[in-house]
Amino acid sequence: MSEKPGPPPNFWGDMPEEEYYASQGVKNHQERFKTPHATLFTQSWIPIEESxxxxxxxxxxGYGSDTGWLFQKIAIAYAQWGYAVFGADLLGHGRSDGIRCYMGDMEKVAGASLHFFKAMRDSETYKGLPAFLFGESMGAAAxxxxxxxxxNGWDGIIFSAPLFVIPEPMKPSWWRLTAYGLLFGLADTWAVLPDNKMVKKAIKDPEKLKIIASNPRRYTGSPRVGTMRELVRVCAFFQQNFDKVTIPFLTCHGTSDEVTAPESSIQLYEKAKSEDKTLKLYDDMYHSLVQGEPxxxxxxxxxxxxxxxxxxxxxxxxxxTSS
Structure with missing residues (x-):
């Protein structure tokens, strides 16, 4: 009786990594990067062309994902357009340090990735070039x-289905968070909150859903108490501070997104003080706008x-150049 074949080593199949990246016109580099908070697994995708x-x-x-699977489709596309692209697995995700999918301190989670990004932005190779941030879903919150x-260090941000407003069906119940909170932090890392099957709600294309579900590093456990508590907190913080956003930004959202509310993008667009701001709403698209749609x-x-x-x-x- 033959054994059932396991998942491929990469989202594209068995082709060696170096060969695949070369076929896409990019150079990929991977390394572990120490920050004041923890060590992150990081990657870069640089155009091969000499331009x-x-x-x-x-x-x-986003939540439960990493930079090493289908998220790369976005990174590779940007590199093919002529940009140097950098990504880091968030703390508690992929191959970075931390308890899996525990984000009890989002300021720390964001600060660790920012430490790496600033090092790349301010390096001799890229110093002075236009520098942009990109965030998808919960990664947009970070x-x-x-x-x-x-x-003051960035020239613009692109948000893809950002998590700034939690849809009602995805919100953890107040009584659960309160009850676990009474345990003086002992329950903070417990993976005990209801799982609302976010992956199936995020991906429209069934074939792409199979690829995403085969990611060996994808977190499949229940949400942790501290993670949901912190996401509720930061979403409330954002809604009170959208007016402090002055940077140029593009925010994109599918109108049929049940994982992060389209109101996240709408409220940011309406309340931000940015002079250069763009909102794109896509009729009938789901949450994962690039990896999960046809x-x-x-x-x-x-x-x-x-x-x-x-x-x-x-x-x-x-x-x-002219200045």
């Missing part, structure tokens, strides 16, 4: 915290992101 790099984009993935921690939809989202990014990077490069 000057247009800028850098520092990317943050990204917005990075902006509040370092508001190719036609995903390519439409990527085209909008590229148009927004190229226009601002080009303008910034021209102004810095």
């Amino acid at each position: 000057p790099v247009k800028g850098i984009v520092c990317m943050t993935h 990204t917005l915290l990075m902006y509040f921690q370092d508001p 190719d036609e939809n995903a390519n439409r989202v990527l085209a909008d992101m590229r148009e927004w990014l190229d226009a601002r990077a080009e303008k910034l490069l021209q102004s810095r």
Whole structure:
């Protein structure tokens, strides 16, 4: 009786990593990076072409995910457009340090990734180039915290289905958080809150759902008490401080997103004081706009992101070259 085949080593299959990245026109580099908080697993995707790099984009993935699986589709696309792209597995995710999917202190989670991103942004190779942040889903919440921690270091942010408002069906009940809170922090890391099957609600394309579900590093346990408590807190903080956002940004959301409310993007757009702000709502699209939608939809989202990014990077490069 033959054994059931296991998942492929990479989302693209068995092709060796170096060969795959070369076929996509990018160079990939992986390393462990020490921060004041913990050690992160980090990656970069750099265009192979000799043309000057247009800028850098520092990317943050969503809850339970990592930079090493299908999230790379976004990173590789940006690198193919001519950007140096950097990503870090969030604390408690992928191959970074920390208890799996425990984010009891989102300021610390954001600060660890920001430490790596600033090192790349301020390096001799990329210093002075247009520098952008990118955040997807819960990673967008971490990204917005990075902006509040370092508001003057970035030229723009792209948000993909950001988590700034938790949809009612996804909210942990008040009584559960209160009850566990009475245990003086002992329950903070417990994975005991109801799992609302977020992956199935996030992915429209069934074939892509199979690929995402095969990620060997994807967190499949129940949400931890401290993680949900902290996400409730930071979402309330964002809603009280959207008016302090002044950076140029693009925020994208599917109108059928049941994982992060489209109101997240709408409220940010309406309340932010940014002079340059763009809202894109995609009819009938789900949560995962690039990895989870049919190719036609995903390519439409990527085209909008590229148009927004190229226009601002080009303008910034021209102004810095002439000054």
